[in-house]
Amino acid sequence: MNMTFRLPVALQRHENERFDIDAQDDETFADKQVEFIRALYGHALYLRTCGREAAVGDAFLAGIVNVLEALELNSPEEAQQCLTRLKQIMDAVFSRRPTDGMEVSEA
Known part of the structure; x- marks a missing residue:
């Protein structure tokens, strides 16, 4: 065989x-x-x-995977609360990034 x-x-x-x-x-x-x-x-x-000398994004990806695995192990209600909070955090972080080369102004 x-x-x-x-x-x-x-x-x-x-x-x-x-x-x-x-x-x-x-x-x-x-x-x-x-x-x-x-x-x-x-x-x-x-x-x-x-590879890049400082592959911070690659290291961060492993952290995200761990978070997603932890969410999967939670009850559906807990997981939904965690996802909602994670989205809020990501929105807050990425809303301050420049878009199309222009700085986002705080209003």
């Missing part, structure tokens, strides 16, 4: 990132595992070199 394991499309850059899986002994499995880890860390290194 020949099975194939492929990295997600976002991680595929070369054909050698595709790994065929056959019945394997422990030594062969360990070799394939090392090959997979090298490809994975190689891609991580590539992303690091292409």
Whole structure:
């Protein structure tokens, strides 16, 4: 039986990132595992070199995901209250940002 394991499309850059899986002994499995880890860390290194020096937005995204997961775990009423408050906070923060190169004036 020949099975194939492929990295997600976002991680595929070369054909050698595709790994065929056959019945394997422990030594062969360990070799394939090392090959997979090298490809994975190689891609991580590539992303690091292409990334921004201060990827604040990327770090902030993880925080937002955590907030959304916490909202999902709450009761529907609690989640709705939290979402309403989160929208108010976001509106307050983003209402002060410049639009089309023009500063938003406080009236």
